[in-house]
Amino acid sequence: xxxxxxxxxxxxxxxxxxxxxxxxxxxxxxxxxxxxxxxxxxxxxxxxxxxxxxxxxxxxxxxxxxxxxxxxxxxxxxxxxxxxxxxxxxxxxxxxxxxxxxxxxxxxxxxxxxxxxxxxxxxxxxxxxxxxxxxxxxxxxxxxxxxxxxxxxxxxxxxxxxxxxxxxxxxxxxxxxxxxxxxxxxxxxxxxxxxxxxxxxxxxxxxxxx
Numbered sequence: 521x522x523x524x525x526x527x528x529x530x531x532x533x534x535x536x537x538x539x540x541x542x543x544x545x546x547x548x549x550x551x552x553x554x555x556x557x558x559x560x561x562x563x564x565x566x567x568x569x570x571x572x573x574x575x576x577x578x579x580x581x582x583x584x585x586x587x588x589x590x591x592x593x594x595x596x597x598x599x600x601x602x603x604x605x606x607x608x609x610x611x612x613x614x615x616x617x618x619x620x621x622x623x624x625x626x627x628x629x630x631x632x633x634x635x636x637x638x639x640x641x642x643x644x645x646x647x648x649x650x651x652x653x654x655x656x657x658x659x660x661x662x663x664x665x666x667x668x669x670x671x672x673x674x675x676x677x678x679x680x681x682x683x684x685x686x687x688x689x690x691x692x693x694x695x696x697x698x699x700x701x702x703x704x705x706x707x708x709x710x711x712x713x714x715x716x717x718x719x720x721x722x723x724x725x726x727x728x729x730x
Contacts, residue, residue, distance in 0.1 A: 531667070534594075543595040555662050559658055570689060585685075594704055
């Protein structure tokens with residue numbers, strides 16, 4: 521069995537973290553690099569990722585996550601916040617980044633810009649927000665699998681009040697809104713969830729080969 525599969529079998533949604541254990545800077549850098557390399561539609565990454573270690577900020581956010589202890593006991597709280605609207609200015613910034621990194625003249629990227637404006641910028645605001653949120657979830661998936669390979673525990677969480685998170689973190693004025701959050705750190709020996717067998721559909725139930 522491959523190491524990657526073993527890593528995925530090892531991971532679980534950690535409910536109780538050891539608050540005395542912190543992710544060191546080298547492992548955190550590797551984890552964040554993995555998230556930076558996540559796939560996203562057109563490679564646009566229409567989100568910002570906040571990596572929160574400050575205990576005071578985590579305490580402020582805890583009530584907005586229904587008091588779940590993972591928020592404060594974990595080493596880091598990671599907030600995926602998507603841009604609510606994607607405008608032409610955002611597309612221009614993306615095009616400039618491609619031009620700089622790949623050495624392509626901006627005028628030669630005009631066709632791509634037009635495509636992005638037609639397929640994303642012209643969408644209704646609600647559809648744009650949904651599209652951007654989906655991209656944030658792709659990044660979350662990378663976080664979870666990468667963390668497993670580094671033997672860092674995580675817990676993806678949707679049980680929170682996005683509006684209150686936005687308020688505490690000052691996201692509204694930045695055009696951002698909280699999509700999903702995850703906690704990262706190291707499991708407590710007292711977490712009973714680590715001993716539970718992983719429950720998934722069988723291959724026969726999940727996959728259909730056509």
